[in-house]
Amino acid sequence: xxxxxxxxxxxxxxxxxxxxxxxxxxxxxxxxxxxxxxxxxxxxxxxxxxxxxxxxxxxxxxxxxxxxxxxxxxxxxxxxxxxxxxxxxxxxxxxxxxxxxxxxxxxxxxxx
Amino acid sequence: xxxxxxxxxxxxxxxxxxxxxxxxxxxxxxxxxxxxxxxxxxxxxxxxxxxxxxxxxxxxxxxxxxxxxxxxxxxxxxxxxxxxxxxxxxxxxxxxxxxxxxxxxxxxxxxxx
Numbered sequence: 773x774x775x776x777x778x779x780x781x782x783x784x785x786x787x788x789x790x791x792x793x794x795x796x797x798x799x800x801x802x803x804x805x806x807x808x809x810x811x812x813x814x815x816x817x818x819x820x821x822x823x824x825x826x827x828x829x830x831x832x833x834x835x836x837x838x839x840x841x842x843x844x845x846x847x848x849x850x851x852x853x854x855x856x857x858x859x860x861x862x863x864x865x866x867x868x869x870x871x872x873x874x875x876x877x878x879x880x881x882x883x884x
Numbered sequence: 885x886x887x888x889x890x891x892x893x894x895x896x897x898x899x900x901x902x903x904x905x906x907x908x909x910x911x912x913x914x915x916x917x918x919x920x921x922x923x924x925x926x927x928x929x930x931x932x933x934x935x936x937x938x939x940x941x942x943x944x945x946x947x948x949x950x951x952x953x954x955x956x957x958x959x960x961x962x963x964x965x966x967x968x969x970x971x972x973x974x975x976x977x978x979x980x981x982x983x984x985x986x987x988x989x990x991x992x993x994x995x996x997x
Contacts, residue, residue, distance in 0.1 A: 815988030
């Protein structure tokens, strides 16, 4: 049973536009959420996180939104750049002391 | 080094042989994770070490898989009697704790032939 779901395996966006990557979770105990970015042949790199006491966290072009009632979070990238093309993984944990549970990833392609 | 280091970067082994994968976490990181990614799949949790607590082994797929960690340093993941379905990229990550995000190594690509 997948606790963290990324239902879109791929997304294609034009350069300069907004990219919105979505993630749903089923375990209501999750209280910390993270986004990772992965290029081919590299390990995932941490992008941005949000705890359940917030509904928004912003870092430059990246903003993560959390809707606890819907058990949904999203990553917004604006403006999108070709270098953002990668696989994005959503991850969640609880109690700050549990392993991260990852979604299957969404491949983002930013077209120039 | 400054990051998480994994060795070897690539490993080709014959079915039935044992393999050992190594992870050097970032110094001072108490949490260490092993994940694997099979072709076209997401990140599959294997095992988690946090300080002196008993490791969370709930993700290990079979008793052929085991992992050790010496204190808060090096960890080794051992796969005995490898099978073709064990072929994957094995990723190690470390973090101060889950609240700080985990930093991943480059992974070990294991191919069982």
